[in-house]
Amino acid sequence: MDTKKQNKLAIGALYGIAGLVVLILLALLGYILASGLPQLSWHFLTAPAKAFLKGGGVGVQLFNSFYLLILAMAISFPIALGAAIYLYEYARDNWVTTTIRTAIEILSSLPSVVVGLFGFLFFVVKLRLGFSILSGAFALTFFNLPLLTRSIEDSLRTIDLEQREGGLALGLSRWETVTRVILPAAVPSILTGVILSAGRVFGEAAALIYTAGQSAPALNFADWNPFNISSPLNPMRPAETLAVHIWKINSEGIMPDAKAISSGSSAVLIIAILLFNFAARYVGKRLYKRLTSA
Amino acid sequence: MFINNDVTKATANDVTKATAMLERHVVQPNDAGHPIILSTEDLHVFYGKKEALFEGDLQFGSNQITALIGPSGSGKSTYLRSLNRMNDRIATVTGKIMYRGVDINQPAIDVYEMRRRVGMVFQRPNPFAKSIYDNIAFALRLRGTTDKHELDEIVETSLKQAALWDQVKDDLNKSALALSGGQAQRLCIARAIAVKPDILLLDEPASALDPVSTSQLEDTLLDLKQHYTIIIVTHNMQQAARISEYTAFFNQGRVLEYDTTSQIFTNPQVQVTSDYVSGNFG
Numbered sequence: 001m002d003t004k005k006q007n008k009l010a011i012g013a014l015y016g017i018a019g020l021v022v023l024i025l026l027a028l029l030g031y032i033l034a035s036g037l038p039q040l041s042w043h044f045l046t047a048p049a050k051a052f053l054k055g056g057g058v059g060v061q062l063f064n065s066f067y068l069l070i071l072a073m074a075i076s077f078p079i080a081l082g083a084a085i086y087l088y089e090y091a092r093d094n095w096v097t098t099t100i101r102t103a104i105e106i107l108s109s110l111p112s113v114v115v116g117l118f119g120f121l122f123f124v125v126k127l128r129l130g131f132s133i134l135s136g137a138f139a140l141t142f143f144n145l146p147l148l149t150r151s152i153e154d155s156l157r158t159i160d161l162e163q164r165e166g167g168l169a170l171g172l173s174r175w176e177t178v179t180r181v182i183l184p185a186a187v188p189s190i191l192t193g194v195i196l197s198a199g200r201v202f203g204e205a206a207a208l209i210y211t212a213g214q215s216a217p218a219l220n221f222a223d224w225n226p227f228n229i230s231s232p233l234n235p236m237r238p239a240e241t242l243a244v245h246i247w248k249i250n251s252e253g254i255m256p257d258a259k260a261i262s263s264g265s266s267a268v269l270i271i272a273i274l275l276f277n278f279a280a281r282y283v284g285k286r287l288y289k290r291l292t293s294a
Numbered sequence: 295m296f297i298n299n300d301v302t303k304a305t306a307n308d309v310t311k312a313t314a315m316l317e318r319h320v321v322q323p324n325d326a327g328h329p330i331i332l333s334t335e336d337l338h339v340f341y342g343k344k345e346a347l348f349e350g351d352l353q354f355g356s357n358q359i360t361a362l363i364g365p366s367g368s369g370k371s372t373y374l375r376s377l378n379r380m381n382d383r384i385a386t387v388t389g390k391i392m393y394r395g396v397d398i399n400q401p402a403i404d405v406y407e408m409r410r411r412v413g414m415v416f417q418r419p420n421p422f423a424k425s426i427y428d429n430i431a432f433a434l435r436l437r438g439t440t441d442k443h444e445l446d447e448i449v450e451t452s453l454k455q456a457a458l459w460d461q462v463k464d465d466l467n468k469s470a471l472a473l474s475g476g477q478a479q480r481l482c483i484a485r486a487i488a489v490k491p492d493i494l495l496l497d498e499p500a501s502a503l504d505p506v507s508t509s510q511l512e513d514t515l516l517d518l519k520q521h522y523t524i525i526i527v528t529h530n531m532q533q534a535a536r537i538s539e540y541t542a543f544f545n546q547g548r549v550l551e552y553d554t555t556s557q558i559f560t561n562p563q564v565q566v567t568s569d570y571v572s573g574n575f576g
Contacts, residue, residue: 092383162420165380166482170433170489171410180432185423293425293469 029270036267039260045268048218049245054257058265060216063232064239065272068133068212069202071235072140077194080145084152089164089178108146113206115143120210131238136212143207144197151193155186184291191284198280199273205243213238214248242269319563320351320552323540328355331523332377332412332493337389337399339372339381346372346385348547354493354540359515359524361534361555364544365570370527373544374495377525378412379405393493410437413491417498419478421470421485426462429470429481430488437489448488455521456484457514476507480514487522494518496526500533512537531571535559543567 001009047057091097119139129135159182167177183190216239219232226233240248246265249258323330330353337350347369354360362370376387379398382405391399398408422429430449439445449466453459458480462473470481479499486494496515500508508530515524515537528534534541534555541558543551543566551558551567562568569575 160418160420162416162418163422165414165416166420166422166485169378169380169409169414169416170485171406171408172433172436173406176436180436181422292423292471293428293467 032263032266032270035263036265036270039264040267044261044264049216049261050255052255054255056255056257056261058242058245058261058268060219061240061242061245061265062268062272063219064133064212064216065202065241065243065269067232068136068140068208068239068241069198071133071137072144072201073194073198075137076141076144076148079141080148080152081190083145083149084156085178087149088153088156089174089182104146104149107142108150110143110146111206112143112204113209115139116207116210118142119207124211130236131211131213131215132236133212133239134235136208136239136241137235139207139211140201140204143204144201147200148193148197151197152190155189155193156182158189159185184288187291188284188288191280191287195277195280198276202273202276203243203269205241205247208241208244209247212241212244214240214244216240216245242272317564318548318550319567320549321554321557322353322552323355323358323554328358330354331356331394332525333392334373334377335390335392337373337376337387337391339369339376340386340388341384346547347376350376350389350549352542352549352552354523354525356492356523357519357521358540359519359526359538360540360542361538362525362527362542362544363529363531363534363570365575366529368544369547370542370544371497372547374497374525374527375414377493377495378409378414380414410489411491412493412495413486413489414495414497415479415482415486415499418502419475419482421473421478421481423469423471425467426470426473426481427466430485433485433489452484452488453481455487455514455518456480457510457517458484474507476503476510479503479507479511483514483518487518491522493523493525496524498527498529501529508533531559531573543570545570 043055044057045062046059047055048060049058050056087097087100091100116139119135119142123129123135123138124131129138163181163185164177167181168174172180217237218230220228220230221232223231224233225231226235228234229237242265246262246269249255249262249265253262255261333353334350337347338345339347339350350369350373352360362374364370372381372385375381376385376399377391379387381387387399389399390397393408393412396403398412422432424432427449430452431445434445434448439448450459450463453462458477461477462468462481470478473481479502483494483499500511503511512533515526518524526534526538538555541553541555542549543558543562543564545566551562551564553563557563558567559571562571
């Protein structure tokens with residue numbers, strides 16, 4: 001076979017594979033949206049779930065998902081950012097950093113159900129946090145930290161070494177160079193990493209089943225005092241998220257419209273992640289413009 | 295593979311021995327009008343266990359341009375980067391670097407303050423991902439210059455000195471990343487002189503530029519020497535000949551010859567220098 005033909009064949013095969021991937025994704029998305037969208041209504045999005053009767057909603061679960069996401073991100077992002085800055089900007093390559101990197105790699109391939117069981121034993125039982133949003137947020141932090149650290153470190157790596165030297169040559173300290181030169185330039189790339197991991201966290205179920213719990217007590221959305229048990233902000237209450245809800249009604253749901261609720265919830269989950277992606281991208285662009293006047 | 299290695303080693307050793315036996319010719323500048331502002335004494339640089347610079351003993355007169363020339367890997371960039379301690383985390387530098395009577399190669403020196411006196415411009419233009427204005431102003435703001443008028447003035451003067459003002463005065467708030475290579479390099483010079491250094495170190499600043507930008511850059515450097523002492527590493531011998539008063543020739547980690555530029559190019563005393571400047575190797 002001559003080179004030209006070989007090249008054509010290879011390109012054709014690559015197109016085929018890429019097309020197949022896109023097709024599978026579209027089919028999945030289409031199926032979830034087609035079966036889920038008809039179930040959506042304002043009532044479905046806001047009403048509390050019902051255990052035995054028809055017509056329950058996912059309002060509480062939806063709120064729980066966002067609340068947990070924000071808490072988990074608020075805990076894990078600063079830690080991951082600090083760890084990544086240390087690893088890439090400060091640490092020298094020696095056995096300590098190699099050990100840390102290996103540990104991060106192993107942690108990132110840990111099955112989420114193992115993270116969940118660890119969270120159950122450590123946060124729920126040992127630290128007596130109970131089935132609570134806080135336990136869930138800590139478990140998600142463990143789940144999220146390795147990948148987020150890795151992706152932020154990769155973002156820092158994309159910024160040229162010359163940028164750092166430029167900062168140092170102006171008499172800036174290493175810290176000033178990182179915070180004033182490197183981080184602003186790395187914002188879009190860091191944000192992409194944050195979005196990706198946020199999507200993972202938002203859709204995570206296994207790590208939460210044993211930590212944030214599988215029940216969603218009705219909330220009083222007029223009560224924003226975090227110390228009240230029915231307040232949405234109370235971090236010590238059990239909180240079933242949307243992803244856990246989907247898992248639960250599919251495995252043991254006894255309401256008559258379980259299938260419809262499951263389809264509707266799946267659609268909500270996907271739409272929420274899509275919206276989150278677009279919004280974060282928009283904010284990232286604006287932020288980058290403001291920081292770099294590009 | 296092993297045989298190959300041995301051969302390389304043997305050759306390297308032979309050459310080192312040969313270089314060591316070679317005569318060196320160093321004439322330090324003694325121009326009364328240009329007092330020595332910077333000098334190095336017995337400077338050695340090690341990358342790990344490997345010695346990259348064996349002895350750097352050079353003196354630099356103020357408001358002059360000194361060119362460091364030599365083949366790739368001869369240690370000239372290593373030497374230059376040691377002068378404002380950019381090699382701190384990369385290499386071990388021993389010996390003295392005397393700047394206005396103070397040895398700046400000692401741990402007690404505030405290296406950040408020192409680098410504001412001894413600025414540096416790099417091989418590849420490296421403007422920050424900020425506006426043209428902020429590229430120059432932000433290091434000043436960090437050190438407490440917050441007055442808008444003062445900043446405006448410094449930005450304008452620096453850009454004028456770097457011969458960039460006329461081209462960018464209407465685009466100060468645009469991103470510096472949109473500048474051409476030559477403009478970006480001049481922005482980097484403006485940025486370096488905005489913090490008011492004494493000495494400017496330039497590490498092959500024109501090697502990524504086209505001929506027109508290069509010649510503009512050389513004109514700029516000739517203007518700048520009224521205010522700054524300039525030490526420039528260059529691969530371009532015509533460039534060294536055009537702009538510098540003194541030239542140091544580096545080879546295999548040693549300064550083999552140091553003299554006025556005209557001497558180096560018209561009447562080199564060391565055979566290797568003569569071979570190099572006449573283009574026989576390098």
